[in-house]
Amino acid sequence: MYNTLLSVYVLLIAIFVCVYCHSDENLYQAKDNLPVHGPNQVRYLLYDVNPGEGFNLRRDVxxxxxNLVKFLNEDEPWVLVLPPWVRLYHWRSTSLRPQNKIPWREFFDxxxxxxxxxxxxxxxxxxxVDTPVIDEVYYLQRYKEGWSKWEEKMDIRECVDPARYHQDENGNWRGRFFDYEEVYAKKFECMSAQAYLLTFKPFLMKNTTGQSVFLDRAETMIHGQYSEWSPEWWTARRSMVFAKHLRDDADWYRETYLDSNDKKDKTKLEVWTKMKRAHGEAKGGPYVAIHLRRNDYLHAHPKEVPSYENAVKQTIKYLKKYKIKKVYVSTDASWDDYFKFKKMFGSDYEIFKFEKQNLTVYKDGHLSIIDQWICAHARVFIGSYVSTFSFRIQEEREILGFDQETTFNRFCGDDEPKDCEQPTKWDIKY
Known part of the structure; x- marks a missing residue:
């Protein structure tokens, strides 16, 4: 009886916990209030990521x-508090809107x-919580002595590197906390850890007592068996539906410039809990989408990054194979370089790129999502070597039901074989 009641209880939290949410064309709806509980019944898990990590790696974290919160809710009620987005390394545009303290609802449903x-x-x-306080903070760090073999372990230790926290005159712990200067923590400890996400469950349940617990440097936590090969990973991934206003903007662009819409492309979105597509169900719009990394990739992966001339040749091969005349380009190259790249295709093909038409509306994160959504609906996609941006597009296409031969492709570098190794194909799990 207890387990049955707990399951119902957790389900109610999942349905009603979202506050100030926006309905999404009747696909996703939630109440605007939290369920009423005693002060110690519901616990909150907060987290942050290394400031240097990019937008798409943060989505993986x-x-x-x-999934850790999912497993915690099997035994006691926890709520995941979403970390506001602060300005990231790749967010360098001159957007007129502050790229700081951005809530998740601007990017995701x-x-x-x-x-x-x-x-x-x-x-x-x-x-x-009324008071801007977090009960316990654990800064996840490496082991000072290093390691010669993999083994799961977690230990409260002295801080190896200078942590981002300090005590004030009142004994409270101050830190970055998403640039909310008024927020402080009652307790702070460094924890050396090399462990799978599920290993953190007993620690949180048995070794913490605060109503709110904060795990900093959460990228230290490893998927383990709940990687992209597992249904649990894909369940979490499928739930990450982009915000409707961004999908609407991308869909408008598809319809206006790329002769693409969900009806013709067989890519209509459904509630993800009911959506189950077989490979090949999605057709995609009549364009090839490419993600062409430049900037830091020219130094990080020089052997795998093609020249513009080579990228054009490789793209045209796909255009001819699928008898398509339009190309959509997602790239971090400068606009000058993009226009040079565009001219290299000649007059036989039409080349498109989403433009920032209103700086008061779009931030870098918005543009990233719009690009990914347009790329996800193309007839064919070509990505960049080991790019998390390309990975997220490939996952989106797997969810929509594209043939894997049109999804798991990447550009080969100039010094690589023309038939260089392509991305691993991973099947969606339901």
């Missing part, structure tokens, strides 16, 4: 923490996330 685990925005957490 979200899936690790979300919060109601969709809540169908997987109970979630709430950080700003709503602060309203809920």
């Amino acid at each position: 979200y899936m690790r923490v979300a 919060i109601n969709s996330l809540a169908l997987h685990v109970p979630v709430m925005e950080f700003e709503d957490y602060l309203k809920k």
Whole structure:
């Protein structure tokens, strides 16, 4: 009886915990209030990631923490507090809107996330607890002595590197906390860890007592058996539906410039809990989408990054194979380089790139999602070597039901064989 009641209880939290959410064309709906509980009944898990990590790696870390919360809710009620987005390394545009303290609802459908685990925005957490306080912070770090073999372990240790936290005159711990200067923690410890996400469950349940617990450097947590080969990983990934206003903008662009819409392309979105597509069900719009990394990739992966001339040749091979005349380009290259690249295709093909038509609306994160959504709906996609940006597009196409031969492709570098090794194909799991 207890387990049955707990299951119902957790389900109710998942349905109603989302605060100030926006309905999504009746796909995802949630109440605007939290269930009423005693002060110690619901616990909150907060987390952050190394400041140097990019937008798409952070999405992967979200899936690790979300699945941890899912497993915690098997035994006691936890809510995942979503970390506000602060300015990232790759967010360098001159957007007129501040690229700081950005809530998740600007990028993702919060109601969709809540169908997987109970979630709430950080700003709503602060309203809920009244005082801007976090009970316990654990800074995940490496082992000072290093390691010669893999083994799971977690230990409270002295901080190896200068941590981002210090005690004030009142004994409270101050830190970055997403640039909310008023927020502080009651307790802080460094924890050396090399462990799978599920290993953190007994620690949180048995070794912590605070109502709110913060795991910093959560990228230290490893997927383990719940990687992209598992249904649990794919469940978390499928719940990460982009915000409707960004999908609407991308869909408008597809329709206007690329002769692409969901009806013709067989890519209509459904509630992800009911959506199950077989490979080849999606047709895609009549264009080839490419993700061509430049900038830091020219130094990080010089052998795998093609010249513009080579990238054009490789793209044209796909255009001819699939008898397509349009190319959509997602790239971090400068606009000058893009226009030079565009001219290399000549007059036989039409080349497109989403433009920032209104700097008061779009931030770098918005543009990243719009690019990914347009690329995800192409007839064919060509990505960049080991790029998390390309990985997220490939996952989106796997969810939509594209043939894997049109999805798991990448550019070969100039010094690589023309038939260089292509991305690993991983099947979606339901």
